[in-house]
Amino acid sequence: MTTGTHRITRTSTPPRKLMALGAGILGTSLALSACSGTTAPGASSAGAAASVAPASSITEIDYFTDATSSDAFKKVLDTCSAQTGVTIQRQSLPLKELLPKVLQGASSGTMPDLAFVDNVNVQQLAETGALTPVDDYGFDLSGYVKGIVDATTLDGKNYGVSPAINTLALFYNKKMFADAGLTPPTTWDELKKDAAALTSGSRYGFAVSAPASEEGTWQFLPFFWSNGGDLTKLTDAPSVEALTYLTSFVKDGSMSQSVVNWAQADVADQFIAGNAAMMINGPWNISKIDKSGKVEYGIIPIPTPKAGQDPVVPLGGEVGVIPATGGATQAAAAEVLKCMTADAQMLEWAQGNTRIAPRGSTATEEIKALPVLAPFATTVKTARARTTGLGAKYPVISQALWTAIQSALTGAQSPEAALQAAQQSVG
Amino acid sequence: MATIDRTGVRGRDMRSRTHRREYLVGLAFGVPAAVYVVAFFGYPLFYNVLMGFQNYTPRSFYTGEAPFVGLANYQTVISSPTFWPAVWHTAVFTVGSIVFQFAIGLGLALYFARRFPLSGLLRAMLLLPWLLPLIVSSAIWRWMYDKDYGVVNALLKLVPGVHAGVPWLTQGRWALVAIIIANIWIGIPFNMVILHGGLQGISADIYEAAKLDGAGSWQRFRYMTWPLLKPVTLVVLMLGLVYTIKVFDVIMGLTGGGPANQTQTLTTWSYQYSFQLFKFGPGAAVSNLLIVAATLGGLLYLRSLRRSGGAR
Numbered sequence: 001m002t003t004g005t006h007r008i009t010r011t012s013t014p015p016r017k018l019m020a021l022g023a024g025i026l027g028t029s030l031a032l033s034a035c036s037g038t039t040a041p042g043a044s045s046a047g048a049a050a051s052v053a054p055a056s057s058i059t060e061i062d063y064f065t066d067a068t069s070s071d072a073f074k075k076v077l078d079t080c081s082a083q084t085g086v087t088i089q090r091q092s093l094p095l096k097e098l099l100p101k102v103l104q105g106a107s108s109g110t111m112p113d114l115a116f117v118d119n120v121n122v123q124q125l126a127e128t129g130a131l132t133p134v135d136d137y138g139f140d141l142s143g144y145v146k147g148i149v150d151a152t153t154l155d156g157k158n159y160g161v162s163p164a165i166n167t168l169a170l171f172y173n174k175k176m177f178a179d180a181g182l183t184p185p186t187t188w189d190e191l192k193k194d195a196a197a198l199t200s201g202s203r204y205g206f207a208v209s210a211p212a213s214e215e216g217t218w219q220f221l222p223f224f225w226s227n228g229g230d231l232t233k234l235t236d237a238p239s240v241e242a243l244t245y246l247t248s249f250v251k252d253g254s255m256s257q258s259v260v261n262w263a264q265a266d267v268a269d270q271f272i273a274g275n276a277a278m279m280i281n282g283p284w285n286i287s288k289i290d291k292s293g294k295v296e297y298g299i300i301p302i303p304t305p306k307a308g309q310d311p312v313v314p315l316g317g318e319v320g321v322i323p324a325t326g327g328a329t330q331a332a333a334a335e336v337l338k339c340m341t342a343d344a345q346m347l348e349w350a351q352g353n354t355r356i357a358p359r360g361s362t363a364t365e366e367i368k369a370l371p372v373l374a375p376f377a378t379t380v381k382t383a384r385a386r387t388t389g390l391g392a393k394y395p396v397i398s399q400a401l402w403t404a405i406q407s408a409l410t411g412a413q414s415p416e417a418a419l420q421a422a423q424q425s426v427g
Numbered sequence: 428m429a430t431i432d433r434t435g436v437r438g439r440d441m442r443s444r445t446h447r448r449e450y451l452v453g454l455a456f457g458v459p460a461a462v463y464v465v466a467f468f469g470y471p472l473f474y475n476v477l478m479g480f481q482n483y484t485p486r487s488f489y490t491g492e493a494p495f496v497g498l499a500n501y502q503t504v505i506s507s508p509t510f511w512p513a514v515w516h517t518a519v520f521t522v523g524s525i526v527f528q529f530a531i532g533l534g535l536a537l538y539f540a541r542r543f544p545l546s547g548l549l550r551a552m553l554l555l556p557w558l559l560p561l562i563v564s565s566a567i568w569r570w571m572y573d574k575d576y577g578v579v580n581a582l583l584k585l586v587p588g589v590h591a592g593v594p595w596l597t598q599g600r601w602a603l604v605a606i607i608i609a610n611i612w613i614g615i616p617f618n619m620v621i622l623h624g625g626l627q628g629i630s631a632d633i634y635e636a637a638k639l640d641g642a643g644s645w646q647r648f649r650y651m652t653w654p655l656l657k658p659v660t661l662v663v664l665m666l667g668l669v670y671t672i673k674v675f676d677v678i679m680g681l682t683g684g685g686p687a688n689q690t691q692t693l694t695t696w697s698y699q700y701s702f703q704l705f706k707f708g709p710g711a712a713v714s715n716l717l718i719v720a721a722t723l724g725g726l727l728y729l730r731s732l733r734r735s736g737g738a739r
Binding site for chain 2: 099103124212406421425
């Protein structure tokens with residue numbers, strides 16, 4: 001491990017690089033530069049540290065900021081704090097502020113000892129050298145869903161352990177289907193026909209989320225990948241076909257063009273309000289829909305191009321990573337993370353937050369208690385990590401792709417032309 | 428001091444001593460400000476300029492290594508198909524916002540210059556857009572603009588002859604118009620308040636005199652209010668330029684720069700580079716260009732100030 005030398009350089013010049021981040025956003029949002037350092041890193045002797053005695057206190061950072069998931073997460077943290085005897089100082093930030101915060105920490109030597117980050121960011125963070133491989137702490141990742149292990153692997157080493165994962169599925173309004181005498185779709189053709197049949201008045205048959213952000217790409221990927229699309233070949237026939245298919249909903253009038261402005265939460269609101277008969281969305285909306293009490297819904301895997309295929313969906317979820325903060329704190333963080341990914345805690349967190357347990361055997365247990373999650377638990381087994389084979393290049397491709405999706409959905413460009421422009425911008 | 432006086436220091440010595448003391452006191456007052464400016468403006472600015480010449484990646488944060496790449500970031504930025512549209516959007520957004528914010532703000536300021544019952548309350552209510560957090564305003568505007576369920580289109584459809592709503596946020600040109608309208612609404616209170624303050628500073632006597640001389644209301648505005656308000660006008664326009672050119676929350680909240688980059692301004696684009704793509708070099712390059720643009724605006728302001736000062 002080379003963290004020893006890094007540590008010395010980093011601690012000797014903290015304000016400089018910190019400023020650099022502040023400067024990077026000069027004129028946009030200076031709020032970020034107001035960084036409160038979490039804690040000074042403990043012992044300065046860094047390095048893998050199976051033999052070092054664990055520290056008695058660690059800092060932790062995550063992005064579970066809404067009341068429900070924050071409480072559920074706190075419960076698990078409390079349990080593990082009690083079990084390991086390690087005091088955990090927690091900090092929660094919105095997802096889009098999390099990575100800048102961790103990077104700030106990396107430059108000033110104030111990284112959290114344990115961080116829960118979105119799985120798409122793990123390879124990128126690992127590339128910086130700021131993370132320690134979890135292999136060093138003896139985690140057992142056998143039995144984990146393949147997608148999540150892919151997402152956390154860089155150059156043959158594993159850099160994180162996930163406590164819960166998720167993916168997308170099709171939510172449908174049972175009453176609207178019954179009224180129209182329809183059965184839920186399983187193929188693209190059926191989805192298209194049902195969407196058209198269920199469109200009437202101010203109600204649309206289908207809704208996805210396609211804003212100018214990662215959400216847009218993430219929601220398109222089930223169509224893109226299930227049709228054999230390849231993120232490195234955006235102009236290939238399967239890619240164009242998939243975008244043409246999605247665009248056809250807007251052309252037919254069975255999906256609102258406003259989806260280019262709807263975040264996934266907005267789509268769920270439209271579904272709850274009865275403005276959409278079907279939507280693509282994730283399991284985190286379940287409690288919100290249930291609470292509204294307005295919609296009787298069913299959830300099924302996302303329809304595939306042809307009958308009998310398995311949908312290829314993108315994998316979502318958070319990953320616990322252990323930054324190089326020194327032997328003692330790393331060891332303590334590893335103990336806490338081990339506790340959090342043990343069966344009981346994984347089950348509690350996944351259930352409490354309506355996500356899927358990434359360990360197959362735990363997920364089976366979970367579905368027994370929460371059968372509504374079954375479609376997610378099934379498809380997540382074959383879900384693909386977005387960063388597989390792309391790593392730090394993924395954000396650039398994703399940005400190009402969501403731009404193309406918006407361009408096609410708003411009719412500014414044909415799907416072919418939009419994807420051609422996207423491929424060109426990626427280079 | 429008292430002892431020194433008694434020992435009979437000559438007046439001249441005294442003066443130079445007082446001078447030195449004043450100088451030191453002045454320095455004591457000046458240093459914190461200078462330190463503040465250097466630490467919180469000069470340093471980040473310097474770093475931003477530096478970053479514009481570096482290949483600054485997430486890795487750089489950890490290792491501190493960011494190789495110099497000369498003008499490569501600027502090349503990347505300027506040759507991007509997004510660049511000229513973003514410049515254009517920034518220009519249209521800035522000019523469009525300022526013109527209307529100022530015109531409406533001035534109209535309201537003139538209106539409220541006269542006192543009438545409830546004028547204070549009304550004026551206070553007009554400040555509302557200013558008081559709301561931008562992220563809240565933009566979320567509300569986003570729903571008002573919704574093509575199918577938004578209140579804006581619902582109202583439009585009440586107009587005889589209008590059957591289809593406007594695709595406010597889903598068609599490029601309209602999306603740009605939509606964010607400008609929302610930003611005008613947000614900017615009016617600022618313009619109104621400052622201009623209202625400026626109007627209060629103009630003595631009522633001269634209007635009375637002009638009235639007696641038979642000047643009509645247009646003449647009074649054109650030849651008295653307008654020239655006397657000029658210093659305030661310049662400040663408002665200058666601040667308006669600086670505030671508007673870097674508007675971020677409104678655009679991010681309404682369109683996120685979409686659909687398909689059609690409301691992407693230099694500010695949102697810089698954010699996208701730095702915090703969505705993690706390409707901090709090009710991100711810094713874009714914001715440097717923005718800083719140059721805003722500085723040019725500032726210089727223009729100083730020049731017109733000097734000119735109007737000289738005329739007096």
